[in-house]
Amino acid sequence: MTQLKKARAGIITPEMKIVAEKEHVDVENLMERISEGRVVIPANVRHNGLVPCGIGEGLFIKVNANIGTSSDRVSLEEELAKLKTAVEAGADTVMDLSTGGDINLIRKRVIRESSVAIGTVPIYQAVIKAVNDKGALVRLSVDEIFEVIERQAEDGVDFITVHCGLTRAALESLRKQGRITDIVSRGGAFLTAWMLHNDRENPLYENYDRLLEIAKKHDVTLSLGDGLRPGCIADATDRAQIHELMTLGELTKIAWDQDVQVMIEGPGHVPLNQIKANILLEKQLCHHAPFYVLGPLVTDIAAGYDHVACAIGGAVAGEAGADFLCYVTPSEHLSLPTIEHVREGVIVTKIAAHAADIARGNRYAMERDLMMSRARKVLNWEAQMKYAIDPVKARKIRGESPPLEEDVCTMCGKYCAIKQVREYLSPTFRDRNR
Amino acid sequence: MTQLKKARAGIITPEMKIVAEKEHVDVENLMERISEGRVVIPANVRHNGLVPCGIGEGLFIKVNANIGTSSDRVSLEEELAKLKTAVEAGADTVMDLSTGGDINLIRKRVIRESSVAIGTVPIYQAVIKAVNDKGALVRLSVDEIFEVIERQAEDGVDFITVHCGLTRAALESLRKQGRITDIVSRGGAFLTAWMLHNDRENPLYENYDRLLEIAKKHDVTLSLGDGLRPGCIADATDRAQIHELMTLGELTKIAWDQDVQVMIEGPGHVPLNQIKANILLEKQLCHHAPFYVLGPLVTDIAAGYDHVACAIGGAVAGEAGADFLCYVTPSEHLSLPTIEHVREGVIVTKIAAHAADIARGNRYAMERDLMMSRARKVLNWEAQMKYAIDPVKARKIRGESPPLEEDVCTMCGKYCAIKQVREYLSPTFRDRNR
Numbered sequence: 037m038t039q040l041k042k043a044r045a046g047i048i049t050p051e052m053k054i055v056a057e058k059e060h061v062d063v064e065n066l067m068e069r070i071s072e073g074r075v076v077i078p079a080n081v082r083h084n085g086l087v088p089c090g091i092g093e094g095l096f097i098k099v100n101a102n103i104g105t106s107s108d109r110v111s112l113e114e115e116l117a118k119l120k121t122a123v124e125a126g127a128d129t130v131m132d133l134s135t136g137g138d139i140n141l142i143r144k145r146v147i148r149e150s151s152v153a154i155g156t157v158p159i160y161q162a163v164i165k166a167v168n169d170k171g172a173l174v175r176l177s178v179d180e181i182f183e184v185i186e187r188q189a190e191d192g193v194d195f196i197t198v199h200c201g202l203t204r205a206a207l208e209s210l211r212k213q214g215r216i217t218d219i220v221s222r223g224g225a226f227l228t229a230w231m232l233h234n235d236r237e238n239p240l241y242e243n244y245d246r247l248l249e250i251a252k253k254h255d256v257t258l259s260l261g262d263g264l265r266p267g268c269i270a271d272a273t274d275r276a277q278i279h280e281l282m283t284l285g286e287l288t289k290i291a292w293d294q295d296v297q298v299m300i301e302g303p304g305h306v307p308l309n310q311i312k313a314n315i316l317l318e319k320q321l322c323h324h325a326p327f328y329v330l331g332p333l334v335t336d337i338a339a340g341y342d343h344v345a346c347a348i349g350g351a352v353a354g355e356a357g358a359d360f361l362c363y364v365t366p367s368e369h370l371s372l373p374t375i376e377h378v379r380e381g382v383i384v385t386k387i388a389a390h391a392a393d394i395a396r397g398n399r400y401a402m403e404r405d406l407m408m409s410r411a412r413k414v415l416n417w418e419a420q421m422k423y424a425i426d427p428v429k430a431r432k433i434r435g436e437s438p439p440l441e442e443d444v445c446t447m448c449g450k451y452c453a454i455k456q457v458r459e460y461l462s463p464t465f466r467d468r469n470r
Numbered sequence: 471m472t473q474l475k476k477a478r479a480g481i482i483t484p485e486m487k488i489v490a491e492k493e494h495v496d497v498e499n500l501m502e503r504i505s506e507g508r509v510v511i512p513a514n515v516r517h518n519g520l521v522p523c524g525i526g527e528g529l530f531i532k533v534n535a536n537i538g539t540s541s542d543r544v545s546l547e548e549e550l551a552k553l554k555t556a557v558e559a560g561a562d563t564v565m566d567l568s569t570g571g572d573i574n575l576i577r578k579r580v581i582r583e584s585s586v587a588i589g590t591v592p593i594y595q596a597v598i599k600a601v602n603d604k605g606a607l608v609r610l611s612v613d614e615i616f617e618v619i620e621r622q623a624e625d626g627v628d629f630i631t632v633h634c635g636l637t638r639a640a641l642e643s644l645r646k647q648g649r650i651t652d653i654v655s656r657g658g659a660f661l662t663a664w665m666l667h668n669d670r671e672n673p674l675y676e677n678y679d680r681l682l683e684i685a686k687k688h689d690v691t692l693s694l695g696d697g698l699r700p701g702c703i704a705d706a707t708d709r710a711q712i713h714e715l716m717t718l719g720e721l722t723k724i725a726w727d728q729d730v731q732v733m734i735e736g737p738g739h740v741p742l743n744q745i746k747a748n749i750l751l752e753k754q755l756c757h758h759a760p761f762y763v764l765g766p767l768v769t770d771i772a773a774g775y776d777h778v779a780c781a782i783g784g785a786v787a788g789e790a791g792a793d794f795l796c797y798v799t800p801s802e803h804l805s806l807p808t809i810e811h812v813r814e815g816v817i818v819t820k821i822a823a824h825a826a827d828i829a830r831g832n833r834y835a836m837e838r839d840l841m842m843s844r845a846r847k848v849l850n851w852e853a854q855m856k857y858a859i860d861p862v863k864a865r866k867i868r869g870e871s872p873p874l875e876e877d878v879c880t881m882c883g884k885y886c887a888i889k890q891v892r893e894y895l896s897p898t899f900r901d902r903n904r
Binding site: 106107108109135136160163164173174216217218219220221222224225226228229232233267268269270271307308309334335336337338339340341343344345347348351352355366367368369370371372374383384387388390391392394395396397402404405406408409410412413420421423424425426429430432433434436437439440444445446447448449450451452453454456457459460461 | 540541542543569570594597598607608650651652653654655656658659660662663666667701702703704705741742743768769770771772773774775777778779781782785786789800801802803804805806808817818821822824825826828829830831836838839840842843844846847854855857858859860863864866867868870871873874878879880881882883884885886887888890891893894895
């Protein structure tokens with residue numbers, strides 16, 4: 037029985053209890069939101085050692101980190117180190133997007149060593165197998181796709197990206213309107229190539245029931261992918277994107293009928309002024325299923341700093357109601373991320389999620405800011421380091437520029453405003469300090 | 471005659487012509503906006519070699535970088551290197567906030583070597599002089615304050631931060647409501663100490679006419695400072711802040727009566743959901759004078775990554791109508807920035823400004839994104855590097871992880887989505903590519 041089915045039956049699972057406690061929410065209320073599909077707990081029954089995490093309405097905004105090998109760079113050790121780094125930096129989930137080396141082995145090791153929910157994009161492995169075995173991705177058979185999905189589900193994958201809404205009709209929308217960057221989703225590009233070459237419908241759409249059966253059996257949460265997400269801001273919110281999103285809404289209802297948990301994936305490259313409308317569209321068209329945004333990147337020119345372009349978009353998306361932010365690293369559009377880039381990507385995306393949690397009025401999110409500010413007021417540097425989102429980096433920067441007087445920093449030195457206020461104004465202000 | 475006076479007289483200055491051309495706006499229209507105080511061109515008549523820059527309504531959002539020594543770290547060479555780095559990275563203006571070493575010499579050299587407008591906070595130098603000469607900042611005389619302002623104006627400073635709105639009444643608002651971090655503005659803290667100790671009104675408020683006389687003579691733009699800006703998100707948009715802002719609105723009108731150009735400085739630490747209201751308040755209360763925001767930082771806990779917290783706030787502020795973003799570096803709250811931190815601070819703030827320009831519908835801002843996206847579509851890496859906001863960093867990241875096939879990157883290797891689309895879909899899609 038999936039978490040969704042149990043919630044509908046009024047059963048409070050151990051996973052729900054853990055999530056409710058972490059989130060400071062009432063467990064009955066959480067159960068109700070799960071039963072309505074507004075919250076998911078991706079938790080494959082076979083993922084031993086998982087500490088469950090809830091994603092959706094009324095919860096802290098979550099952050100995902102992508103790791104995984106590519107055909108160009110394969111190191112199991114490095115990917116396991118990225119997993120460790122991501123989780124330590126605060127990632128709530130990790131996706132293993134490996135496309136190089138022994139993909140089965142890497143995935144198994146990642147799941148075994150991960151306490152956070154693990155996601156994958158099974159079509160990657162299916163395509164690679166077809167290329168290796170048959171010389172071309174277009175020769176992939178439908179059975180082979182589902183064999184890979186089944187195997188990954190049996191390994192304990194908690195959520196899978198499946199581009200089920202990328203239909204021939206949606207492609208026709210794309211063709212008619214035209215785009216600058218066409219298709220930038222890897223899974224979307226694979227499926228499109230397969231569909232056009234074989235003159236057939238999307239196998240994940242046509243055989244959606246088969247997918248739901250696997251998902252139901254292992255309680256794999258479906259992350260309905262956006263194969264037609266815009267690859268540049270000029271393509272944002274176009275017919276193709278919205279066409280696919282509408283189909284994802286239909287598929288959400290069908291999954292719910294089978295008690296399968298669902299999230300919706302969203303863009304992508306989106307100008308700042310279109311983000312709010314994108315969140316609204318997802319919530320309305322997909323019946324308030326949790327929204328998992330891949331960015332959004334608010335400009336196309338930030339190569340090397342795409343994590344910052346993503347933090348801007350992610351914060352605004354989060355404030356508008358996005359539930360789950362996929363990180364972007366400084367390597368985006370340039371290379372596979374290094375371990376240090378993984379760390380940086382997670383931290384800036386956490387900042388975005390945190391800023392949005394505060395904006396949404398989550399009072400538990402504000403507590404740490406208050407502690408930090410009180411530590412600043414009394415020039416308590418140890419406490420400031422403790423409450424910093426990344427104590428290691430904060431300590432490093434301060435340590436590299438030691439102040440002459442211990443209680444200040446080298447920015448203002450002895451002319452520190454807080455110190456001045458303390459010296460001159462405390463008697464006046466003291467009586468009414470909160 | 472100031473730019474404002476000339477605009478009111480219907481005179482198109484060489485500065486207006488240069489700005490109009492850079493901004494792709496009609497020069498008559500620009501002149502009108504200057505005459506209404508909605509646009510300023512900070513251009514001290516004595517700043518030789520200045521390439522003028524416009525700030526305000528209808529123009530690209532501008533970015534300022536703060537440099538300068540502190541009592542703890544003094545190196546003229548390093549500050550000149552920061553100036554060069556900031557301008558190369560795209561800073562539109564630079565503020566020299568030096569408080570250590572030979573402040574007069576540093577300022578003169580910075581002005582001489584800068585093609586961008588230079589700003590200062592004269593109260594810093596006045597206070598340091600009082601501390602050195604008389605042993606305490608509270609012994610500073612009113613004449614000494616104005617001597618410093620006059621000297622800096624004569625040196626060619628283009629805009630000065632003056633905390634004229636920090637009145638005793640505003641301080642009383644602060645005292646009554648209470649705050650977590652009281653005062654975090656250095657100038658604000660100095661003036662407050664002086665006012666409370668001497669039991670007198672703010673000398674910059676009481677002698678505002680004297681200030682206007684100096685500003686008018688050299689066409690120094692006044693950047694009316696927010697000495698009571700919130701130092702943590704819990705203090706944002708409180709009575710003290712708004713009290714000061716209302717006074718700045720009054721002072722704006724008085725300055726305009728004397729043909730003096732004015733900008734308004736704004737917060738600070740502000741939660742994401744309060745930024746839009748803060749912009750609206752400034753525009754309404756200060757009669758659409760250009761708004762220069764110091765952040766805003768959307769969380770207090772991002773030490774080491776405050777440039778990212780600032781990019782999030784700056785982008786949202788820019789979209790809502792802020793005209794001028796003061797950068798924050800990774801060193802904020804920790805130390806004086808290094809040259810590398812200056813560079814990083816400018817670039818992420820430029821990303822925020824650019825994202826906001828796009829959101830505001832500035833079609834010239836979108837051009838570069840379009841060029842970048844077209845380069846991506848055809849896998850033209852040289853062009854991608856050219857259009858990247860920081861070609862050096864983009865090239866470095868790509869270079870450190872060379873792909874096996876030249877036309878892709880190591881993120882996806884041979885499974886690059888764009889390459890797949892090109893191989894399989896081009897015949898289908900080609901006919902309608904824009």
